[in-house]
Amino acid sequence: MIFNKPRIVRVLDLIEESSTVRTLVFKDDLCSKAKPGQFMMVWIPGVDEIPMSISMMRDDLAGLTVRKVGEASNALFNMKVNSIIGIRGPYGNSFTPIIGNVMIIGAGTGLAPLIPLSDILAKQKVAIDMIIGGKTIEEFVFVNRAKEVLSRTKSSMIITTEDGSHGIKGLATDAILPILKEKKIDMIYTCGPELMMKKVFEIAQEFNLPVQASLERVMKCGIGICGSCCIGGYRVCKDGPIFDSLMLKEVKDEFGLFRMDHSGKRVRLQ
Numbered sequence: 001m002i003f004n005k006p007r008i009v010r011v012l013d014l015i016e017e018s019s020t021v022r023t024l025v026f027k028d029d030l031c032s033k034a035k036p037g038q039f040m041m042v043w044i045p046g047v048d049e050i051p052m053s054i055s056m057m058r059d060d061l062a063g064l065t066v067r068k069v070g071e072a073s074n075a076l077f078n079m080k081v082n083s084i085i086g087i088r089g090p091y092g093n094s095f096t097p098i099i100g101n102v103m104i105i106g107a108g109t110g111l112a113p114l115i116p117l118s119d120i121l122a123k124q125k126v127a128i129d130m131i132i133g134g135k136t137i138e139e140f141v142f143v144n145r146a147k148e149v150l151s152r153t154k155s156s157m158i159i160t161t162e163d164g165s166h167g168i169k170g171l172a173t174d175a176i177l178p179i180l181k182e183k184k185i186d187m188i189y190t191c192g193p194e195l196m197m198k199k200v201f202e203i204a205q206e207f208n209l210p211v212q213a214s215l216e217r218v219m220k221c222g223i224g225i226c227g228s229c230c231i232g233g234y235r236v237c238k239d240g241p242i243f244d245s246l247m248l249k250e251v252k253d254e255f256g257l258f259r260m261d262h263s264g265k266r267v268r269l270q
């Protein structure tokens with residue numbers, strides 16, 4: 001398959017999203033035509049290869065948005081304009097846009113696949129209630145991009161922080177119930193910390209609402225061979241990363257509870 005062939009690309013632009021998050025923009029025909037929710041495998045020369053959501057698709061350009069947390073993400077964050085990275089993909093399934101009223105709940109770099117999704121939904125004039133959560137104001141990325149996209153359709157945006165430094169004090173999931181009590185929602189899309197997504201799923205179950213959630217697991221091959229990304233009977237790289245309500249129900253004994261670490265050992269999610 002053509003998208004499995006590693007391509008060497010040059011970083012053309014760097015967008016400072018926050019003190020710990022940057023978007024790297026590069027030219028790639030395949031990733032620039034990816035669907036929202038798909039990811040690519042990114043090779044950082046001499047360091048590692050890690051999965052990254054495709055956060056921007058525009059003309060022949062694509063982007064990834066990285067938060068520096070460990071060795072590979074720090075190396076990616078520190079890339080300069082003209083630095084070289086390797087990419088494979090796009091991989092995985094994608095969010096399925098619907099027509100109706102939708103709720104989008106994201107936190108941190110979880111917004112990366114949700115912004116291209118919002119863009120498509122806004123073009124179709126779908127009504128969007130967006131909730132963006134974070135621990136503190138410093139964690140926020142994409143708020144202006146989200147505002148711009150939402151301005152093109154009937155929409156609302158709620159911001160929550162755990163320390164009250166921005167928006168409403170509390171968790172993103174605290175903002176769900178008031179919306180659900182007030183209006184009819186047809187689909188919930190979510191990406192962010194797994195504990196947040198688990199709570200979103202539980203609330204959605206109570207209201208009999210369908211969910212599409214973007215899951216993360218350790219990925220080595222990205223193409224369904226190595227088994228490092230398994231959850232229940234699914235491989236997140238191949239069957240996901242977007243899990244619908246039916247799939248989430250099937251993996252409920254692991255979702256929000258356990259994952260495999262780099263050595264394949266089952267560890268509790270924090």
Ligand SMILES: Cc1cc2nc3c(=O)[nH]c(=O)nc-3n(C[C@H](O)[C@H](O)[C@H](O)COP(=O)(O)OP(=O)(O)OC[C@H]3O[C@@H](n4cnc5c(N)ncnc54)[C@H](O)[C@@H]3O)c2cc1C
Pocket residue numbers: 039048050051052053054064065066067068069070071072073074109112215216217218219241
């Ligand atoms: C489908 C998919 C899409 C992804 N998309 C993105 C994306 O758009 N942007 C992005 O930055 N990352 C994304 N990731 C995560 C990314 O692949 C790496 O796992 C992450 O960058 C950490 O890699 P590392 O090697 O730097 O850190 P590691 O050495 O793996 O981890 C270092 C430490 O940071 C912790 N850590 C790992 N990930 C996070 C996190 N997200 N937040 C806080 N602490 C963490 C670990 O538990 C560990 O303690 C995605 C993962 C998947 C599976």
Ligand code: FES
Pocket residue numbers: 218219220221222223224225226227228229230235236237238
């Ligand atoms: S990363 Fe190898 S099977 Fe998913």
